[in-house]
Amino acid sequence: MNDNNSATKKAKHKGKFNFIDFLLVLIVLAIIAALVYVFLPSSHIKRVTSDKTLDMQYTIEILGVDEQYISNIVENDTVIDSVTKSNIGTVTAVDYSMQYTELAYDEESSTGVLTPIAGKYNVVVTISATAEYEEGTGYTVNGTRIAVGEKISARFPNYICECYCISVPLD
Secondary structure, three states: HHHHHHHHHHHHHHHHOHHHHHHHHHHHHHHHHHHHHHHHOOHHHHHHHHOEEEEEEEEEEEEEEHHHHHOOOOOEEEEEOOOOOEEEEEEEEEEEEEEEEEEEEEOOEEEEEEOOOOEEEEEEEEEEEEEEEEOOEEEEEOOEOOOOOEEEEEEEEEEEEEEEEEEEOOO
């Protein structure tokens, strides 16, 4: 009769939730949360914990713009990323004084010579935007990465182009 009574106590004890079970559940939940944080770059946790926004000015260069179109890019224009359709800033300055050049081979001197191309210009545009900075990714403006050498598909109200970022702020 004692064996039957102890078996009933063990069965009742097995079904109870104790402190050790509680700790195991907490550890498993912590591991799952850490995995979500590490492997989902756009996770809600990272958005909540990262508040590294700053107002910045970056510069893009548009190569070989025809003379008839250089006046289509003006200050206070809103710049849109043609791929993501997001706002990537506002034009604060435009410089179209640099003539577009191509490298040509000069047979007399056996060297390369930069030859200006009539009617074409390199347009340098300074853009102001609110950017986010994240370690490992760098600066982004509404999902568009802003880095020196980065290709940007830009759309102005009166001009669309592919250009390259040539400067970002140094922090």
